Amino acid sequence: DAGITQSPRHKVTETGTPVTLRCHQTENHRYMYWYRQDPGHGLRLIHYSYGVKDTDKGEVSDGYSVSRSKTEDFLLTLESATSSQTSVYFCAISDEGIGEKLFFGSGTQLSVL
Amino acid sequence: AQSVTQLGSHVSVSEGALVLLRCNYSSSVPPYLFWYVQYPNQGLQLLLKYTTGATLVKGINGFEAEFKKSETSFHLTKPSAHMSDAAEYFCAVSERGNTPLVFGKGTRLSVIA
Numbered sequence: 001d002a003g004i005t006q007s008p009r010h011k012v013t014e015t016g017t018p019v020t021l022r023c024h025q026t027e028n029h030r031y032m033y034w035y036r037q038d039p040g041h042g043l044r045l046i047h048y049s050y051g052v053k054d055t056d057k058g059e060v061s062d063g064y065s066v067s068r069s070k071t072e073d074f075l076l077t078l079e080s081a082t083s084s085q086t087s088v089y090f091c092a093i094s095d096e097g098i099g100e101k102l103f104f105g106s107g108t109q110l111s112v113l
Numbered sequence: 114a115q116s117v118t119q120l121g122s123h124v125s126v127s128e129g130a131l132v133l134l135r136c137n138y139s140s141s142v143p144p145y146l147f148w149y150v151q152y153p154n155q156g157l158q159l160l161l162k163y164t165t166g167a168t169l170v171k172g173i174n175g176f177e178a179e180f181k182k183s184e185t186s187f188h189l190t191k192p193s194a195h196m197s198d199a200a201e202y203f204c205a206v207s208e209r210g211n212t213p214l215v216f217g218k219g220t221r222l223s224v225i226a
Contacts (some may be wrong), residue, residue: 004156032211033198040122042203042218058213090156099145099214101208105154 003027004105006091012111019078021108023091031094032074033102034058034066036087043090045050049074050098081112114155115140115206117217121136125223132176132191134220136204139185145174146187147214148178163187164210174198199224 003026013019023032034046035058045058046068055066063085065077078085088109092102120135138144145164149157161172168180178189188203201221205214 033217040218042119043216045213045215048213059215092157097210099210099212101147101159101162102157102214104149104158106156107154 003102004091004093005011005102006089006105006108008108009106010109012112012113013081015054015082017019019081019110019112021076021091021110023074023105024094025074025091027093027095027103028071029086029095029103030071031098033092033094034064034074035090035092036060037090037107038087042073046076046089049100081110083112086110086112115208115212115215117141117204117206117215119202119204119217119220121220122218123221123223125225126194127225128196129193132189132194132198132207132222134189134202134204134222136178136187136217137185138187138204138206140154140206140208142209142211145210146178147205147207148172148189149174149203149205149216150174151219157203160189178186186198194222194224196224196226197223211225 005024033048035043044060049055049068091105116139118137147162148160151157163180171177206218
């Protein structure tokens with residue numbers, strides 16, 4: 001398995017609070033991604049990174065921000081969590097290119113009450 | 114922009130029967146195509162991918178898929194279903210590897226003994 005660790009694995013928070021999810025990789029891969037998975041929607045891209053300090057928005061980026069200060073870490077922040085952000089969040093990495101095969105983490109289950 | 118349509122949110126087959134999961138894509142340039150599998154409470158694992166060359170692609174666990182440009186399809190097949198194949202399957206597309214993967218909504222495969 002690719003060395004990807006997502007933390008926390010589960011989190012329950014209240015509406016309006018800030019939340020940060022962490023993705024840590026030990027593979028030294030250049031590309032990192034945050035997807036959310038919701039029933040009936042599959043996986044949708046939130047943000048992605050193509051290098052340290054280089055990030056771009058995905059399909060569903062509103063309400064989310066990201067940071068990548070080191071190759072191995074990619075942080076996803078919900079500035080003010082809403083119930084619509086209740087989801088399973090997956091981090092993925094790639095070393096072959098931005099649209100090449102991805103290796104996924106185990107996911108973070110986030111519940112916003 | 115690229116997109117993926119997976120026909121059938123749920124497919125049920127008998128053990129030993131043919132598995133056919135359908136995927137149609139839209140892409141303005143030659144696509145890269147992927148199939149992923151997700152077991153309960155886990156991340157996604159790559160089954161197979163098509164980039165260029167041979168249109169029949171073999172993957173892990175006995176699965177294969179055929180790229181048909183004229184039909185804009187990339188259907189996943191397995192000759193004989195096993196109980197362990199029960200999972201959710203996702204098709205994904207990238208525009209020639211230059212854009213992040215866009216996923217379909219997924220197809221849940223059930224295998225009946």
